[in-house]
Structure formats: structure tokens, C-alpha cells
Amino acid sequence: MTKIFDIAVIGGGLAGCSTALHARIKGASVVLLERGRCGTQASGVNYGGVRQQGRHSAELPLARRSRSIWSNLETLIGSDCEFTVTGHVKLARNDADMAELAVHRTVLRDHGIHAELLGASDIRRRFPYIGPGYAGASLCAEDGHANPRLVAPGFARAARALGADIREQSQVEAIHVLGDIFSVTLANDPAPVKARQLVNTAGAWGASIAALFGDCVNEAVMAPNMCVTEPIAPLIGPNLGVCGGGIYIRQTAHGSVIFGSGLGTADRDALSARPIADVTRDAAAAAIAMVPQLANVLLLRSWTGIEGRMDDGLPVVGPSPNTAGLFHAFGFSGHGFQLGPAVGAVLAELCIDGHSPTSLHGLSITRFNRAANTHV
Amino acid sequence: MSAQDPIVVIGAGPAGMNAAKVLVAAGVKPVVIDEAREAGGQIFRRPQFELSRDDKALYGFDARRARQFRSDFAALQPAIDYRPETVVWSAEQSKLYLLRHGQPDVQRWSRLIIATGAMDRIVPTKGWTAPGVFSLGGAQIALKAEASLIGRRVVFVGTGPLLYLVAYQYAKAGAKVGAVLETGRPFADLSLLPDLMAGRSVFARGLYYLGWLRMHGVAVRTDVAPLAVTLDDSGNVKGLSYLFKDKTFEASCDALAIGYGLKAETQTADLLGLDFHFDAQQRQWLPTTDADGRSSRANVYLAGDGLAIRGSEIAAESGRLAASALLKDAGHRCKTDSVRHRRAIDMSARFRKALDTLFPYPSQIAAGIADETIVCRCEGLTAGTVRQAVHASGEGDINRIKAFCRVGMGRCQGRLCGPATAELIAASAGIDIAAVGRLRGQAPIKPVALGTLTNGPT
Ligand SMILES: Cc1cc2nc3c(=O)[nH]c(=O)nc-3n(C[C@H](O)[C@H](O)[C@H](O)COP(=O)(O)OP(=O)(O)OC[C@H]3O[C@@H](n4cnc5c(N)ncnc54)[C@H](O)[C@@H]3O)c2cc1C
Ligand SMILES: Cc1cc2nc3c(=O)[nH]c(=O)nc-3n(C[C@H](O)[C@H](O)[C@H](O)COP(=O)(O)OP(=O)(O)OC[C@H]3O[C@@H](n4cnc5c(N)ncnc54)[C@H](O)[C@@H]3O)c2cc1C
Numbered sequence: 001m002t003k004i005f006d007i008a009v010i011g012g013g014l015a016g017c018s019t020a021l022h023a024r025i026k027g028a029s030v031v032l033l034e035r036g037r038c039g040t041q042a043s044g045v046n047y048g049g050v051r052q053q054g055r056h057s058a059e060l061p062l063a064r065r066s067r068s069i070w071s072n073l074e075t076l077i078g079s080d081c082e083f084t085v086t087g088h089v090k091l092a093r094n095d096a097d098m099a100e101l102a103v104h105r106t107v108l109r110d111h112g113i114h115a116e117l118l119g120a121s122d123i124r125r126r127f128p129y130i131g132p133g134y135a136g137a138s139l140c141a142e143d144g145h146a147n148p149r150l151v152a153p154g155f156a157r158a159a160r161a162l163g164a165d166i167r168e169q170s171q172v173e174a175i176h177v178l179g180d181i182f183s184v185t186l187a188n189d190p191a192p193v194k195a196r197q198l199v200n201t202a203g204a205w206g207a208s209i210a211a212l213f214g215d216c217v218n219e220a221v222m223a224p225n226m227c228v229t230e231p232i233a234p235l236i237g238p239n240l241g242v243c244g245g246g247i248y249i250r251q252t253a254h255g256s257v258i259f260g261s262g263l264g265t266a267d268r269d270a271l272s273a274r275p276i277a278d279v280t281r282d283a284a285a286a287a288i289a290m291v292p293q294l295a296n297v298l299l300l301r302s303w304t305g306i307e308g309r310m311d312d313g314l315p316v317v318g319p320s321p322n323t324a325g326l327f328h329a330f331g332f333s334g335h336g337f338q339l340g341p342a343v344g345a346v347l348a349e350l351c352i353d354g355h356s357p358t359s360l361h362g363l364s365i366t367r368f369n370r371a372a373n374t375h376v
Numbered sequence: 377m378s379a380q381d382p383i384v385v386i387g388a389g390p391a392g393m394n395a396a397k398v399l400v401a402a403g404v405k406p407v408v409i410d411e412a413r414e415a416g417g418q419i420f421r422r423p424q425f426e427l428s429r430d431d432k433a434l435y436g437f438d439a440r441r442a443r444q445f446r447s448d449f450a451a452l453q454p455a456i457d458y459r460p461e462t463v464v465w466s467a468e469q470s471k472l473y474l475l476r477h478g479q480p481d482v483q484r485w486s487r488l489i490i491a492t493g494a495m496d497r498i499v500p501t502k503g504w505t506a507p508g509v510f511s512l513g514g515a516q517i518a519l520k521a522e523a524s525l526i527g528r529r530v531v532f533v534g535t536g537p538l539l540y541l542v543a544y545q546y547a548k549a550g551a552k553v554g555a556v557l558e559t560g561r562p563f564a565d566l567s568l569l570p571d572l573m574a575g576r577s578v579f580a581r582g583l584y585y586l587g588w589l590r591m592h593g594v595a596v597r598t599d600v601a602p603l604a605v606t607l608d609d610s611g612n613v614k615g616l617s618y619l620f621k622d623k624t625f626e627a628s629c630d631a632l633a634i635g636y637g638l639k640a641e642t643q644t645a646d647l648l649g650l651d652f653h654f655d656a657q658q659r660q661w662l663p664t665t666d667a668d669g670r671s672s673r674a675n676v677y678l679a680g681d682g683l684a685i686r687g688s689e690i691a692a693e694s695g696r697l698a699a700s701a702l703l704k705d706a707g708h709r710c711k712t713d714s715v716r717h718r719r720a721i722d723m724s725a726r727f728r729k730a731l732d733t734l735f736p737y738p739s740q741i742a743a744g745i746a747d748e749t750i751v752c753r754c755e756g757l758t759a760g761t762v763r764q765a766v767h768a769s770g771e772g773d774i775n776r777i778k779a780f781c782r783v784g785m786g787r788c789q790g791r792l793c794g795p796a797t798a799e800l801i802a803a804s805a806g807i808d809i810a811a812v813g814r815l816r817g818q819a820p821i822k823p824v825a826l827g828t829l830t831n832g833p834t
Binding site: 275276281287288295297300303 | 465480773776780782819823824826827
């Protein structure tokens with residue numbers, strides 16, 4: 001008789017690996033199925049921003065929960081993954097931006113997140129390397145950044161050490177529901193994997209998994225265009241962003257400066273993504289405008305990754321409306337790295353406890369059905 | 377892509393120049409882009425005008441070919457759109473991104489011939505990052521382009537015909553050659569002699585350099601294993617200790633040149649998403665083409681050492697072949713005799729294979745680099761760090777090991793440390809070298825200042 005797992009997770013990005021770890025911690029038997037290696041897609045190649053500031057209020061409960069896991073990584077997975085609390089500075093281009101930041105500050109406060117508003121002179125005094133022309137900024141001191149290359153593999157290793165069955169090079173081809181059991185067919189293994197509950201954390205491929213169950217939503221792909229420079233002496237303290245999202249910049253402890261702006265191209269069927277040289281040039285110009293000293297620094301590499309994007313820019317997180325025992329978390333729309341640890345914790349709670357103390361209000365897949373209904 | 381966009385050749389070495397010549401003969405005016413100030417590629421690299429020395433001293437047996445190349449190129453120049461001192465920093469469908477004198481530019485292309493040549497291949501030895509240690513090609517460039525020597529007493533270590541050539545050129549230029557230390561055993565297998573003879577003049581030249589060096593009292597030792605670069609009190613190189621017949625020796629010098637054959641420059645091919653395969657003989661990943669140099673992507677062709685390491689004469693033949701394939705595909709009438717070029721390449725294949733067998737990349741030496749030896753000099757990472765990343769992760773894909781420990785993430789983007797790192801990973805993970813995979817290339821092809829990218833009109 002083949003083993004029946006409590007939970008099967010499809011997709012070994014950060015969301016899936018964290019689900020596997022948290023489910024094991026709660027004692028469930030878990031199998032994780034990953035097409036390639038854990039953390040090679042969006043979770044392993046992103047910018048590494050770990051910020052709560054600037055998020056839609058629907059994401060803030062998850063972001064808050066995640067933030068507490070981020071500072072506990074050493075205990076949880078045996079590595080801090082270079083998570084550094086540098087603060088996140090969101091710059092305002094003008095007074096309208098400033099007003100928006102002031103409103104956002106109260107939203108953050110409602111979720112227990114503190115942000116400080118800075119004037120133009122504060123910026124000049126505290127961050128003298130930032131270029132001229134900003135009206136002010138919001139500083140969220142407890143935000144920061146981490147090394148994405150280490151995080152999802154770190155969660156996978158910790159989950160495996162606790163007995164999770166992490167199966168890499170295992171592509172899910174088809175799924176059948178037999179009574180109350182999910183039977184998952186793999187491309188490279190004739191024996192199907194069986195489980196009582198199924199978690200869909202397939203990233204940019206999440207909607208195609210959901211569609212197998214009639215949970216049909218539109219998930220586009222996006223490929224943020226990223227750049228990294230040679231290492232330079234410590235210059236930039238916090239993780240920097242700007243209202244409108246034009247450009248984001250951080251400096252790693254190693255000294256390299258990482259920045260992103262605009263989109264490259266991606267083909268999720270071919271599993272390929274490329275930065276675009278024109279976008280890289282514009283990004284370089286925007287980076288120099290924000291931090292003029294970067295003009296003389298050498299660009300070493302550009303890259304991008306494959307990310308799923310929902311129409312409203314918010315992820316789908318929560319149970320399937322059509323199939324009992326099925327849970328989705330995908331379409332993070334360019335900002336799911338910070339959320340990943342909590343997404344896993346919450347999915348494990350939903351599977352095992354049937355509920356979670358963390359609100360997922362506004363993230364259900366059904367929000368798209370409703371929109372479709374009211375518009376018809 | 378528009379039919380009005382020009383045909384573009386990247387590289388003005390033997391491959392690129394000969395490709396351009398065939399195109400011109402068919403009435404096409406190609407754009408020829410090369411980073412160097414003058415045409416000639418690696419083999420016919422020229423000294424700056426004011427440093428000019430006579431060709432014979434610079435090129436030895438290749439002097440006549442060097443002169444021929446220059447007069448051919450001079451004749452060709454009015455018929456091509458030549459862009460010297462122009463580097464390609466990114467390549468996309470129908471567009472090349474250029475930098476010239478600090479100004480960015482975009483060159484559109486309808487068809488493209490990539491003839492980007494090769495670079496040195498290195499095996500790190502303990503102490504190799506000290507001042508006074510050069511790559512073999514670097515040593516030769518100093519001589520050819522700057523007419524200067526890397527030292528007064530120079531030791532050459534590595535493998536391959538170029539080792540003897542450069543040692544000879546140094547001796548002729550007045551340096552004392554301390555020793556030539558070869559990791560291969562080129563004279564152990566006489567059964568390859570007939571294949572070597574197929575290379576005719578190239579082989580004869582090789583024998584000549586070797587004989588000349590020996591006659592002039594230079595110690596040439598084969599089957600050695602380098603142990604460590606030894607340093608004087610101020611940290612400069614003072615010698616190389618090595619193993620020979622189970623005994624340790626030291627060759628003293630004030631400069632050391634290291635070269636273990638060549639590695640194809642394939643970043644442009646990589647950026648365009650061309651197919652690659654692992655060539656077991658040359659122990660490197662090479663772009664996949666048909667016999668004439670057609671890549672896996674329509675309208676993109678490859679030639680020369682950037683396609684496979686086969687030397688300058690084959691580079692020239694393959695350049696002609698790629699250009700005639702292009703012309704045929706574009707519906708031009710082409711008078712070039714492809715059959716003859718193909719035959720020339722086939723003939724030399726035997727010779728090349730024999731060379732690759734006699735002068736193999738010393739994979740066991742690379743795999744056995746001592747833990748404390750720096751492998752990735754940009755990031756200051758040791759062999760031990762790479763092994764540790766393999767053991768801790770249980771993985772063996774070079775891009776993953778890079779992600780875990782930063783090997784290959786520095787200024788050289790793995791161009792220098794890649795081959796040795798791959799060997800280290802394969803040995804530590806206990807997997808085949810081909811399974812280690814290939815470091816993914818990304819723009820920029822060479823590091824570029826952010827300010828430079830944004831200069832000029834956008
Ligand atoms: C370039 C870039 C920069 C970004 N910057 C940031 C940032 O600074 N901050 C931030 O918070 N977020 C950022 N993001 C977004 C963030 O990286 C993603 O939202 C997050 O990593 C998504 O995690 P995931 O686990 O859902 O998806 P992924 O990491 O993509 O994981 C999904 C996994 O599912 C697997 N899979 C798919 N289909 C199958 C199948 N059929 N069978 C088996 N396995 C399958 C895939 O192989 C993949 O490994 C960025 C994204 C990109 C691409
Ligand atoms: C350092 C070195 C020294 C050598 N010395 C000798 C020698 O003395 N004798 C000998 O027989 N063989 C020598 N070789 C081997 C010899 O170079 C080749 O066999 C032969 O030159 C190959 O011709 P090619 O046209 O394929 O490439 P190359 O002659 O290397 O020409 C390639 C050209 O492409 C240009 N290029 C590459 N990338 C870019 C880019 N991104 N943008 C713009 N331009 C670019 C380069 O500047 C170069 O001029 C040497 C090789 C190297 C690497």
C-alpha cells in the first residue's frame with residue numbers, strides 16, 4: 001500500500017518550503033514536489049527586499065507575521081540568510097507623495113508597524129548620499145533585506161531535517177481527486193503521490209495548477225529587471241525605494257549594490273527569463289539619480305526571474321472555493337519574498353488546524369469570481 | 377528584424393576578417409565590430425605605433441601571415457563598416473548594445489557572425505594571485521601590444537602549444553626563460569604522431585620552438601604538477617615549486633606565466649540563447665552549430681575559436697564557411713568553395729584532436745587544488761569554500777554552488793575561475809563534469825560603469 005501523506009505541497013519556492021517546514025513542526029507528514037531545485041525560481045533570484053512598508057493593507061497581517069519569523073531565522077532554519085535590519089526608506093518625489101506616505105503611516109500603525117516621516121533636510125542630514133529633489137520620505141526602521149539565494153533552500157533543508165519528504169526534479173503533471181484523497185502524478189515517477197490535503201504554491205505556474213480544479217483566475221507573468229555592481233565601500237545604509245516604485249536600491253554587507261527598475265522578459269513555459277538592455281540602461285540612470293555616487297561604479301551583471309502577477313497586484317492566499325482540502329498561495333505580483341515565511345506558517349495552520357490567527361481578508365481567490373459576476 | 381538592417385560581424389581576428397572578406401566579395405557591406413584598436417585578433421595583436429618592433433621578433437613564424445593579414449585588412453577596410461575600439465556589452469534579437477569611447481550605442485543586425493575568439497584557461501596554484509603572476513595570454517599581450525616583458529627571468533607553467541610559443545617569444549625578446557613546465561605528457565604517446573603530422577606546418581613550428589628552447593639551455597619538463605608559487609619577503613613571486621618524478625623542485629623567477637590552453641569566449645552566444653553542448657575533448661561548453669557554423673538560432677552564425685578552439689588557420693577557414701552559409705541562407709549567390717573549406721577543417725580535426733589529447737586540461741590537478749588555495753580571485757574564495765558548499769548542500773550544479781558561496785559572482789563573472797571551479801565541484805560531488813553544467817552568462821559581457829551606460833542620447 002502506498003503511503004498517504006497528510007499534506008502534499010506543489011512548488012518548492014519560499015512559500016512551499018516554509019509550508020513544508022511549518023507543517024512538520026506541527027507534526028503532519030509532508031511531501032513537497034518541486035520541478036527543479038528548491039528556490040531556483042522567483043524565491044531564489046529576487047531583489048531580496050524584506051519590507052512591510054508600502055504594502056496594500058490586505059497584505060499587512062501576513063507581512064507583520066512574516067517579519068517576526070525573519071528575525072527568528074537562525075533558530076528556525078539554522079541560518080539568518082543575511083537578513084539585516086537596515087530600515088527601508090521610501091522617498092517622496094513631491095508633496096502629493098508625502099501626503100500619501102502620511103496616510104500609509106496610519107495604515108501601518110493600525111497593524112502595529114511603526115514608520116517615521118522625514119523631511120527633505122532630514123534626508124540630507126541622515127542619508128547624504130541620496131540625490132537632490134526629494135520632498136521627504138518614510139522610514140520603517142524594522143524593515144531590511146536578506147540574501148534570497150539562501151532562504152528557500154534553507155527552509156527546504158530544515159524541513160527535510162525534520163522528516164519532510166522534499167522531492168526535487170519532480171514535476172507535477174496531473175492531479176486526480178479520489179474520494180477525499182489527492183493523487184498527484186509526476187513526470188518522472190510512475191507511482192502517484194497521495195495526500196489528504198494539497199497546497200498549491202507553484203508561483204507563476206500557480207494558476208495553471210488551480211485551473212485543474214476549476215479555480216480559474218488570470219495570472220500574468222512579470223520579470224523585474226535586476227542589476228548588481230562590483231563591491232564598493234559601505235555607502236548605502238537602508239533599503240531604498242521611491243513612491244511610484246520607479247527604482248529600488250540596496251547595498252549588501254558584501255559591498256555590492258543591487259538595484260532594480262522596470263521589467264525584463266519571461267517565458268514561463270520555456271522556463272526562461274532575460275533582462276532587457278534598454279531597461280538596464282534606464283535603471284542605471286534612475287539609480288544614479290537616486291544615488292549619484294553610483295555613476296562611477298561598475299555594473300557586473302543583470303538578471304531577472306519569473307514571477308506571477310494577479311490583475312489587482314495582490315496574491316491569492318487561502319482555501320479553494322471548489323475543492324475541500326485544497327489551498328492556494330500564488331501570484332505574489334513582485335512582492336512575495338518578504339511574505340513567504342508567514343505564508344507557509346498560515347497554510348500549515350489552515351491545513352492542520354482549519355484556521356489561522358492571521359487574517360487573509362482580501363486575498364481569497366473568490367475576489368475575482370465576484371468581480372466577474374458583478375460585471376456581467 | 378528588417379531586411380535593411382546590416383549583416384554584423386563581431387570580432388576582427390582571423391575568423392571575423394575572413395568572414396567579412398567573403399561577404400564583401402559577394403557585394404555585401406558588413407559592419408565589423410572589435411574591441412581592439414586595430415584588427416588582428418589575439419594572434420596578430422599589434423603593438424602601439426610608437427612601440428613598433430619588427431614583425432619577425434613579434435610573431436616568429438607567423439610574421440609573414442601577420443603582414444598578409446594587415447595588407448588584406450587594409451584592402452578590405454574601405455568595403456566594410458569597421459568599428460574598432462567598440463565593445464559589445466549586450467546582445468538581443470536584432471540588436472547589439474555597444475560602447476565606444478565611453479559612449480553607448482545600439483547596432484541593429486539582420487544576420488550576425490560571432491567571431492569572438494578565446495581567452496586563457498587557468499588552473500589556480502597556491503599563491504597565484506601574487507604580483508608577478510600573469511596569464512600566458514597576458515604575458516604575450518604585454519609583449520605584443522606594449523612591447524614590454526612581465527619579468528627578466530620568467531617561468532612558464534601549464535599545457536599546450538602556446539606555452540612553448542610564448543616562451544620562445546620571450547627568449548627572443550631578451551628575457552631569461554627559467555623553465556617551461558608542462559603538466560601534460562606530450563611525448564609519451566607516439567601513436568599520435570601520424571595525426572600530428574596532419575597539422576604539417578603547425579606541428580613543425582611547435583617542434584621548432586621546443587627544439588630551440590632546449591638548444592638554448594631552457595629546462596623543459598613535462599608531466600609536472602605545480603605545488604605553489606613561492607614569494608619573497610615583499611610578497612612578490614620568486615619561484616614556483618612543483619613535483620616532478622615524485623621529487624619537489626623549485627624554479628626561480630621574478631615573473632610567472634600560467635596557461636592551460638584556451639577557453640572560447642561565448643558570452644554573446646549565451647546572451648542570444650544559443651544551444652550549447654559539452655565538448656569532452658576540449659573539456660568545455662561550446663555553442664552547437666552545423667558543419668558550416670549555423671547556430672541553433674536562425675540568422676546567427678559562429679566561427680573561429682569562439683566556436684571551438686582550433687587555432688588561427690581553422691579560424692580563418694571557419695570564418696569563410698560561416699559567411700558563405702550566411703550568404704546562401706540570405707539567397708545570395710556565393711562563389712566560395714564551401715566543400716574545400718569543410719575539407720580543410722576536417723583535415724585539421726585529426727591534428728586538433730591529437731593536440732587536445734596530448735595537452736589535456738589537467739582536470740585531476742584542478743580537482744585536487746589544496747583547500748587553502750584561492751580559486752575565485754574576485755571574491756577571494758578558496759577551494760575549501762567551494763568544496764564546503766558542495767558538501768553542505770549535497771548539490772553539484774555550478775549555478776547552485778555559485779548561489780550558495782558566491783564563486784563566479786565577481787568582476788570576471790566566472791570567466792577566469794569557471795573551468796577550475798567546475799572540476800572542483802565535479803570531484804567533490806562525485807559527478808561527471810558535464811553534469812556540473814555551465815555558468816549562465818548575463819549582460820554586461822564585460823563590466824561597465826553605470827555612468828557610461830547612461831551617457832549620450834537615450
Ligand atoms: C527579479 C525579482 C525581484 C523580486 N524582488 C522582490 C523583493 O524585493 N521583495 C519581495 O518581497 N518580493 C520580491 N519578488 C517577488 C518574490 O520573489 C516572489 O513573490 C516569491 O519568491 C514567490 O515565491 P513562491 O514560492 O510563490 O514562488 P517561486 O519561488 O516561483 O516558487 C514556485 C515553485 O513552484 C515550482 N513549480 C511550478 N510548477 C510546478 C509543477 N507543475 N510541479 C512541480 N513544481 C512546480 C517552480 O519550479 C518553483 O520553484 C521579486 C521577484 C522577482 C522575480
Ligand atoms: C591571449 C591569446 C594569445 C594568443 N596568441 C597566439 C599566438 O601567438 N599564435 C597563435 O597561433 N595563436 C594564438 N592564440 C590563439 C589564437 O588567438 C586563435 O587561434 C585565433 O586568433 C583565433 O581567431 P579568431 O578570429 O577566432 O579569434 P581572435 O583572434 O581572438 O579574435 C576575436 C576578436 O573578437 C574581439 N571581441 C571579443 N569579444 C568582443 C566583444 N564583446 N566586443 C567586441 N569585440 C570583441 C576581440 O577583441 C578579438 O579581436 C592566442 C589566444 C589568446 C587568447
